[in-house]
Amino acid sequence: MIVTLLLGLPLLWMLWQLYRTARRAPHLRRMAWRNLVLHKSTAALTVLGAMIGTALITSALLFQHSMVQSGEHALERQFGRIGYDAQAGSGVVPERVVADLREQVEQGQLSDVTGVLPTAALVSELHTTDATGATLLMRPGVYLHGFDHEQARQFDQAAMAGVPEIGVDEIVLSEPVAEQLEVTAGSRVASGSAVFLVKAVVPEQGLTGYRGSGHAAGTALVSLDTARKLAGVPEGAYTNVLLSYPTYLFGSGRLDSTIPVLSGTGLGLQDRAVRGEAEWRLDKSRKLLPIFTIASWTAILIGVMLILNIFHMIAEERRQELGVLRALGMTRVDLGALLRLEGEFYALLSGGVGLLAGLGLAYEIMLSMGGLFASAVAQEEGLQVDYQLLVGAEPLLQGFSIGVLLILLCSRRVSKRASDLTIVEALYAAGDTRRERIGKGKLSLSRTAVRLVTAVLTAVLFLLTLTDAFRTGLRETFSGTFPLWLFAIGFALTLSCAMLVTAAFGPLSGVIDKTLAPFGRLVAVLRMALRYPMLEKTRTTLLVLMFALVFFLTSLSGVFSETMAAQFGERDVRLLTGGYDLVATAEGKRITTEQLKQQLQDSPHVETSSVAAVAAVWQTALFGEDDPGFERTEYPNLNGIDAAFAGQTTLQLRERDPAYASDREAWLAVANDPGVMIVSEQDMQWAELPKKRIIGVAAYEVESISFLASSGVFVKQSEVERLATDPQRIATELLIRLQNEQAAAQTVKGIEKALTQQGIYPMRNVQAELHLNSSFVRMLFTTFEGFCLLAALIGIGGLAIIMMRVIRERRQGIGMLRAIGVRPGLIYWSIMVEGALIGMLGILIGSLCGSYVGAVMIELFAEDEPITLLFPYAKIGLYVGGTLLIALLGTMLPAWQAFKLPPAEATKYLG
Structure with a gap:
């Protein structure tokens, strides 16, 4: 809730300000909309790029919200007010011990306990029979328990609301057990030789859904006397004592503890925090979910780079147009408002479409993974969770707010810079205000200091991540969120490396002049290729960073998925069990x-x-x-x-x-x-x-x-x-x-039924267990890679858009170079080298940082178990080739179009 408020309040304030501006100056609103309509292709691609980021973060938030809420609902169904389950070492709890325990609770000696309910319980099977007595349907592993009805109402009133008084030969079934046995109220079921009339079928809720500390498969209620008889417990004694825990008005409703509470009471009871243990197991089963957030946040960051670049380019392209508007009397305030309104249209369009796409994506993920996840949690953790998409206002608002806020902030930054220009500066063509000679300028002391500090901090951060103390401390301190912290560290390394590499273009130019002096044409191409990156340092850094983030994500997901999928691949069943199935x-x-x-x-x-x-x-x-x-x-x-x-x-x-x-x-x-x-x-x-x-x-x-x-x-x-x-x-x-070894399911089912009739349950089909685990892990990593691929597509598409706009922005400059006699081939190759250089630097930085963070993440997930790192060379090679090809095509095509124009046409104003 706090996060939603922190995101929603600034968003509402910014939208309110823009609404007031649009209402005060409708001509600005119409101009902003006209600009989007005139540049339909660019607007559509920009909205698409920003939309994917919003869709990914929304789907990730919805997916995690659904997983968490589905788990919490399962805890409520299976435990309700039950926090602890106590038993005696002898297996029988006498009435005297229960009375002493209740007295301690009433006197406040056990602050973590609010209620006591003694029960008699056992795990048994239930089955239905035909007229001849032959078994029709069987449900093994049912937790049968009985208790005093009035005490149970005091213990958990909500759970007992629909439970009637139960007679000696009667039974109340939970809905899942009744459904599996295909019975309703009034039917008959049997447990061993005992036959019961089904008094009622009730939903699972606390006492009617509790399955004991041994992870039974269902729940049924019988009378206390019947339960004692079935469990072999004498009159006046019990097998278990259930204890409830305190809840608070603004609390989470969780127990959040696995520590027993009766160890110092001297009653001879051993208790387990059954709900706390279930909460811990449930949280452990969700430890891989943050990797989806990593992919989503990377997509958002790539989208931010894309929006910053595009808005900056829009402002540069239309600089002279904006200068003319200023000369005609438009104020700085109105000019900034015009650009902010245009940004608002981008934000609302991409946010709305991204929200709908995120809903659809979350539904698809849950549809493909929900059942598999439920089976894996049931098998590994003994918890029956029905995972389904639960749409909540909070994740929807958070996803929409994040996507829209980032675009609005980007547009505000660019609009401020554009509106701060003087009329004379604005009337210059793009790039005409900078006339530095590359390789000849001198850095200020402050810039030198900033770069040195950045380099030192980058080296220190990298060396710190190499230490065992740091890695162990990160895993233990942030056990559930360490992947997010690793991602933040990887992003910081990627960002600082991109900044340092861009800053090295100046020294690189000097080295080229000295070392390649005999090769005049090559030097000319390289100097022209480095000119614009040096003049547009911010844009170049953002471009390198976009390439780097794309490959940071693909390398991280590639290394992580390749290694973990191999680790959790299919295993030889009989190797693990000593030769059995x-x-x-x-x-x-x-x-x-x-x-x-x-x-x-x-x-x-x-x-x-x-x-x-x-x-x-x-x-x-x-x-x-x-x-x-x-x-x-x-x-x-x-x-x-x-x-x-x-x-x-x-x-x-x-x-x-x-x-x-x-x-x-x-x-x-x-x-x-x-x-x-x-x-x-x-x-x-x-x-x-x-x-x-x-x-x-x-x-x-x-x-x-x-x-x-x-x-x-x-x-x-x-x-x-x-x-x-x-x-x-x-x-x-x-x-x-x-x-x-590949026996039919019917054969395995027959053996399971034979063992169940002897009171032996559950039977484990080892091959099915291993296949389920392998399928679940592979599905998880495939989905993660899908998230990463979508994020990478934003970057690749954005890079193509930006490279196309870069050439469009330079069309006048290209025309001038051709007018003074520079050969088209020289200009063409300088542009190609520039695109390739920026692309390869970003790819190298992203691949190294992503692979490193992926390796560290695998090590922390493995928890000191031996594991072999695998690098997907073919997959990364395909990504590198495809990205460079798309980026270079985005450079070549508009450059070729510019060369086809006569110099006089190319030098025209492009407003």
């Missing part, structure tokens, strides 16, 4: 390989021939099970393996005891000998390793981190029961290798 975890259960094999064989949903091999690995954490907020995936694992796993696994050993002839022999030894073990290379550091002989060090793939049977400490299966601190916490990771 499907993975499922059964918490609190010890299942053997034979039992798993028998379950699959007995299931009517599985064709036995489709399964090549299965294995069951018993697991427990090596340490840390009593830590607050413990999650097994974040600690090293103790894996108990049997002969089936040892005979099937493809996990390679980096090191092996010489007593064993092969990796397979070493694995089989672990499965049969309780005195030996194999340890993954990244877990060798832990002091908590079992007191056994290490006979091998297993290789570790970073991408295997979520597949717990692919890393950790491997021992004989029976040893897990002996070494576990709590046998009740032993889990089983079930591994399945398919006969055909």
Whole structure:
């Protein structure tokens, strides 16, 4: 809101001033509009260039607004007032503990908690059956919980508004679960052998959408007694205690904390800030979004350079016309107002068209990426977010204001300079007021000092970015916005380099005079090529900067996309899992390989021939099970393996005891000998390793981190029961290798259904997961490159426009040179060399700065993980060739037209 006000107030003030001017002097408004109509081609191209910048920034702001708001809506649906979820170490919370906790909250001892709701809960499956009892539809991973209805209303009144009283054999389903089971109120669903009447179907909101701390796939409400019975909890006890958090009138509504609140209460409860953790995961999933803002802001900056150049050229082209108007009695104020009104027409036209284009672009981006983004967040972060385009007034106003304000500011600057000219100065033809000889002028002390300071600051900034302390500090201090800070640094380097290179034209001219003196014609061409860049230093700097920004953006996006796309490319599934395709975890259960094999064989949903091999690995954490907020995936694992796993696994050993002839022999030894073990290379550091002989060090793939049977400490299966601190916490990771790695979806679905009926959910299709991740990342980078390409098109098109206008502006000068006998070829080649020189300098600066910033950005995103930088030589080469060709064509065609005119015609006034 503050940003919108800061942008909107100056815009309204400027538009109000211009409106008053137009109303006071309608003849100025008509003159400004006539100038746009007379120069239709230039006006259309200028509006197009400025429009793309506004469209990109508007679409980026809308896209980010939609992503953020969709995420916040999902948090409200799944958590509502729920901030923390507490459990007891024994798994059962007695009524006495709940009473003590409620007393502490009422006495204000827990300032971060406002309400307490004890619940009984479990994750189960729900299914529908036909008349014969056969399963029709199944929804695994549903979070079933029950609580006291009146206490729930006090805890979250909004969530319970549409929830009726629930009887013993009744159930209330959330809308997504009811839709998946294709049931309505009055239908019947079952969980195991228990059958329920669907009392109501309600939208997800807080308690009706909460999916527990284990990221279940849906929510259903049952009575408290039923929930206790299903969860195996005695009367008067609970499995969980939900805690609400305080909200404030002008607050964000977020918890913004992942710190537990019950650690010092002495109640024996371990709580997790479930909402805060979800907020953190959601924010982490959006960390790449600032790259779209980078592309958009670069487009805006290129548009600013374009508008500044074009308005400056318009003023120069019409200098004599403006001088005549002044001579006829038009005041400086009216002249400035005329140019500002013309700028207002450009601003409003480009802003309006850009706003509509930005809406369309944001819709296309969300349409192409929303579903993919939702799947990736659900898979990686366990959050169900429905991403859709949410049009808000704030991003629309910000995008429109930025685009219009920048053009208005550019036009005000140019109009002030034009109106400050005296009548005599204005009546000179463009360029006639400067008669310096290149290479002979002397710099003032102040200019020399400014250039030296700029050079020193540029060198210091570049050297600073090379240090590890700077890069680490930037990533840690600005974890969510460091790409924007890097972009700002890259832009500063690009700007200073463009200024320094332009300032070097004078010394370069002197060097040319001395070193190439024997080659008179070449010296003449080069001196003529450098003359206008030196006379028009500001314009030359802007031209070089436009080229540089175009290639800063294309190089940055090229390096970033090429490297990251390769990093997140398709991987060999079985390499990461040790030779398996499907993975499922059964918490609190010890299942053997034979039992798993028998379950699959007995299931009517599985064709036995489709399964090549299965294995069951018993697991427990090596340490840390009593830590607050413990999650097994974040600690090293103790894996108990049997002969089936040892005979099937493809996990390679980096090191092996010489007593064993092969990796397979070493694995089989672990499965049969309780005195030996194999340890993954990244877990060798832990002091908590079992007191056994290490006979091998297993290789570790970073991408295997979520597949717990692919890393950790491997021992004989029976040893897990002996070494576990709590046998009740032993889990089983079930591994399945398919006969055909590219098995049909129906085969995978059948296996998933068979496991779900045994209470094992979710099953992970590793190939589908990796393909989703790869597709999502590639889509993200493709969209980023598309943004960058659109921004580059502004620059390339703008450069062509400017080079055409440069030649048009010089037509009188070209005519004079031809009139005094200078050969057309000499003039022609000097113009070509000038365009090529400016283009190549800008390209070199932009490519170097963009590649460097892209490399630093990749390093910070990688967070110290090894990564290979890739530079897209072919793509950048294509951009370089295309840009130079367009710029030179924009120079050649008007120059050729100027040469075709007789000198007398060329020297005519061009008003």
